[in-house]
Amino acid sequence: MDFVVIGGDAAGMSAASRAKRNRPDLNVTVLEKTGDVSYSACGMPYNIAEPDMDIEDLVVRHAQVFRDKQGINLLTGHCAEELSPGDKTVSGRTSEGKVFHLSYDKLLIATGASPVMPDIPGTELPGVIPLKTLDDGRKIKAFIKDRRVRRVVLIGMGYIALEMCEALRAMDIQADMVKSRPTFLPWMNADMAEVIREELESNGVVLHPGHALERIEASDDGLKLICPDLTLDADMILPAMGVTPNSELAANAGIITGIGNSIAVDTGLRTSDENVFAAGDCADAVHVVTGEKTWIPLALRANRGGWAVADNVCGKDVRVHGTVGTAVFKVFDLQVARAGLNAAEATKAGFDPAEVMIRSRSRAHAHPGASKIWVQMVGDKKTGCLLGVQMLGKEGVAHRINAAAVALHARMTVEQFSQSDMAYAPPFGPVWDPLLTAANQLLKKI
Ligand SMILES: Cc1cc2nc3c(=O)[nH]c(=O)nc-3n(C[C@H](O)[C@H](O)[C@H](O)COP(=O)(O)OP(=O)(O)OC[C@H]3O[C@@H](n4cnc5c(N)ncnc54)[C@H](O)[C@@H]3O)c2cc1C
Numbered sequence: 001m002d003f004v005v006i007g008g009d010a011a012g013m014s015a016a017s018r019a020k021r022n023r024p025d026l027n028v029t030v031l032e033k034t035g036d037v038s039y040s041a042c043g044m045p046y047n048i049a050e051p052d053m054d055i056e057d058l059v060v061r062h063a064q065v066f067r068d069k070q071g072i073n074l075l076t077g078h079c080a081e082e083l084s085p086g087d088k089t090v091s092g093r094t095s096e097g098k099v100f101h102l103s104y105d106k107l108l109i110a111t112g113a114s115p116v117m118p119d120i121p122g123t124e125l126p127g128v129i130p131l132k133t134l135d136d137g138r139k140i141k142a143f144i145k146d147r148r149v150r151r152v153v154l155i156g157m158g159y160i161a162l163e164m165c166e167a168l169r170a171m172d173i174q175a176d177m178v179k180s181r182p183t184f185l186p187w188m189n190a191d192m193a194e195v196i197r198e199e200l201e202s203n204g205v206v207l208h209p210g211h212a213l214e215r216i217e218a219s220d221d222g223l224k225l226i227c228p229d230l231t232l233d234a235d236m237i238l239p240a241m242g243v244t245p246n247s248e249l250a251a252n253a254g255i256i257t258g259i260g261n262s263i264a265v266d267t268g269l270r271t272s273d274e275n276v277f278a279a280g281d282c283a284d285a286v287h288v289v290t291g292e293k294t295w296i297p298l299a300l301r302a303n304r305g306g307w308a309v310a311d312n313v314c315g316k317d318v319r320v321h322g323t324v325g326t327a328v329f330k331v332f333d334l335q336v337a338r339a340g341l342n343a344a345e346a347t348k349a350g351f352d353p354a355e356v357m358i359r360s361r362s363r364a365h366a367h368p369g370a371s372k373i374w375v376q377m378v379g380d381k382k383t384g385c386l387l388g389v390q391m392l393g394k395e396g397v398a399h400r401i402n403a404a405a406v407a408l409h410a411r412m413t414v415e416q417f418s419q420s421d422m423a424y425a426p427p428f429g430p431v432w433d434p435l436l437t438a439a440n441q442l443l444k445k446i
Contacts, residue, residue, distance in 0.1 A: 001026055003313050004090060004104035006080045006249070008032030009039065010299055011280025012110035013061070014306025015313075016072050022314040028072045029102060031092065033079035036134040037063050042299055044137040045160070049167035051145060055137045083107070083253035085273045106275055106313045109250055109263060110306065113243035113281035113297050118155055122216025127223050128237045131160060143236055149173055153225045153234040155213065157184055159329040159336075161240035162196075165205045166332050175205045176232050178225065179241075182210035187342055189357050189376040192392045196331050203332045208232070243297055245282045259284050260295040267319040269309045277312070279305030286322035288409055289340050289387055290349040296325045326405040328398045337401035340388030340408045343378050352381040354445035360434035362396040364426035371395060375438040377414070379446045384413040389435070396429060403435055414442050 003019055005012045008030045016030050030037070040058045047053050066072045077095035084091075091101045115130035117123050127147070129139050143149060151174040154161045161177060168175045177200075184207060185193040200207060211227040218224075222235040245262040256272040258264035263278035265271055267286065271278050280302030287294035301323055311318040328337040346353035355378045363370035373393035380387055389404035391397045407417045418439035424431045432440070 001105045001313075002103060003028050003106050003108070004102055005030045005108045005110055006090065007108075007110035007112055007280070007282075008034075008037035008063075008074065008076070009041070009110070009112060009280075010302035011112070011306040011309075012108065013038040013066065014303045015108050015110065015279065015310045016066070016074070016306075017070060018307050018310035019313055020070050020072055022310060024071070026314070030066075030072060030074045031078040031080050031090070031102075032074070032076045033095075034133060034135060035063075035076050037061075037066065037074065037076065039134045041132070041134070041137075044131060044134070045163035045167045048131075048137060048141055048144070048164070049170040051141070051171065055134065055141055058134065058137070080111075080249060083249055083255075083276070085253050085255070085276060088275060104275070107277065108306075108309050108313075109247075109271070109276065109278040109282060110280045110302075111246035111249060111282045112302075113245050115239060116241045116244050117239050118213050118241065120213050120215050122218075122223075123239065125216055125218055125223060127235065128216060128239065130239045131164060132243065140236070140238070144171070144173070147235055149235040151222070151234045152176070152236045152238055153178060153223075153232045155179065155225070155237065155239045156241040157207070157209065158240060158242055159327070161238070162200070162331045163329060164238060164240065165200060166203070166330065169203050169205065169332075176208060176234070177205060178208040178211050178213070178227070178230070178232065180210070180212045184209050187338075187345075188336075189342070189374075189390055191357060192374050192376060192390060195374065195392055196334060196336060199332050199334050243281065245295065245297070247282050250276070250278065250282075259293045262295040264293070267321070268312050268317065269305055269320065270312075277309040279309050285320070288322040288324050288411070292349065294323065294325070296323050296327075298323075298325075298327060321409065324405055324408040326401060328401060333394050334392060335394070335397035336392050337397050338388070338390045339401055339405040340386070341378060342376075342388055342390065346378055346380070346387045351387060353378050353387060354381050354442065355379075356438055356441040356445065358434070358438045358441055360432075360437050361430055362393055363428065364424075364430050367426040373397060373400075373434045375434045377435075377438040377442050379414040379442050381446045384415060384446055386412050386414050386417050386439075389438070391434075396434075400433075400435060414439050414446060418443055
């Protein structure tokens with residue numbers, strides 16, 4: 001049987017490796033349009049922050065290892081351009097321009113997502129570089145070094161932009177963030193977003209929300225981002241406005257796409273064509289809390305999806321339950337995390353939400369070194385179910401959010417969650433864990 005995978009990163013290489021482990025007799029071919037496979041995109045901001053670190057250190061496993069040790073026919077520099085589900089072929093072009101055709105029995109589309117670029121003139125200028133692929137990371141590192149970059153304008157205020165601000169400030173580079181919408185972190189509790197804003201400002205980042213983007217121009221000493229009421233000078237401009245799924249290949253072949261143009265899949269990762277699977281950032285998922293389709297591009301979902309596809313191709317019947325959108329990121333000394341829905345999302349999904357925001361401590365009363373932890377929790381007044389949690393603090397946030405994620409997956413009520421037996425010792429939190437304090441407060445409202 002021929003199993004062909006399009007895309008050689010998290011979802012694609014997870015699938016290819018596991019399929020070959022499951023069934024060494026399987027012919028596994030991976031088509032990857034770039035020269036890079038299996039690397040940690042998530043590590044790029046931290047690598048860029050350290051000029052002495054080599055960006056190549058982020059490669060988890062080199063292409064040759066997949067070929068030599070795992071027997072995977074890994075074809076880098078091979079861009080898939082067209083699928084013909086009728087005769088089960090995929091065709092495309094190599095980076096040298098040679099046309100290829102491959103037939104498959106089972107196909108996985110794991111083409112990921114592409115950065116959204118601002119729709120303004122000037123984005124093609126040298127020095128306007130998004131951060132998505134390892135090659136983007138290489139370009140940014142080289143540009144900062146070769147051009148002695150001192151001023152960067154970041155377009156967007158999402159988690160990648162925030163992580164990059166920290167990286168730039170670590171190199172003493174001026175960082176200005178700009179976006180056209182007026183609200184900084186609109187998905188987050190406003191008081192908690194304010195704490196993050198203060199953290200950014202106290203580390204020298206300048207925020208400019210609410211400025212429509214007009215154009216980027218080359219100037220005598222670099223670039224200018226021009227808005228009707230603001231001009232920002234920069235040596236480099238980093239668009240970080242989010243990503244969009246790479247689903248055209250599937251859509252052009254008549255495969256159904258859905259939310260946010262991602263490829264629609266069932267819980268076995270099958271598309272509308274029975275021989276074609278899709279996984280990772282190009283595919284949709286079920287949101288466990290709403291039961292509706294969602295599109296949340298994050299790494300664990302891609303790796304897990306790849307595994308499930310490999311198992312299903314090899315004859316098992318593996319299902320992925322879905323996502324609750326668990327995410328965590330760092331903003332200088334702060335850890336920011338979320339799982340599930342905020343109140344506005346809950347209302348939109350048809351719930352009757354109640355919410356609380358509490359402030360607790362990262363260590364027990366009188367234990368030295370304690371800092372504040374903020375918890376915002378949302379529950380449903382109709383069913384009593386836990387719907388979502390946001391957390392913020394200098395310590396004890398990043399992994400604590402996983403308790404909330406598990407409760408959301410288990411569809412626990414706030415009352416059940418409030419009864420959970422959580423660990424306590426003074427260096428790690430108060431006897432009533434911050435999550436339990438929030439749940440106890442929320443119980444009074446639902
Ligand atoms: C800077 C940064 C930081 C991040 N941090 C985090 C984090 O902290 N936590 C987290 O959970 N997630 C994080 N992510 C997101 C995470 O990296 C992605 O969710 C994950 O990489 C998705 O994996 P994927 O395999 O679906 O897609 P991708 O990693 O995008 O891989 C898709 C591959 O397909 C190839 N491809 C596309 N089209 C074709 C074609 N037509 N033919 C052949 N090959 C093709 C691409 O070249 C690419 O190699 C981060 C992303 C970035 C950019």
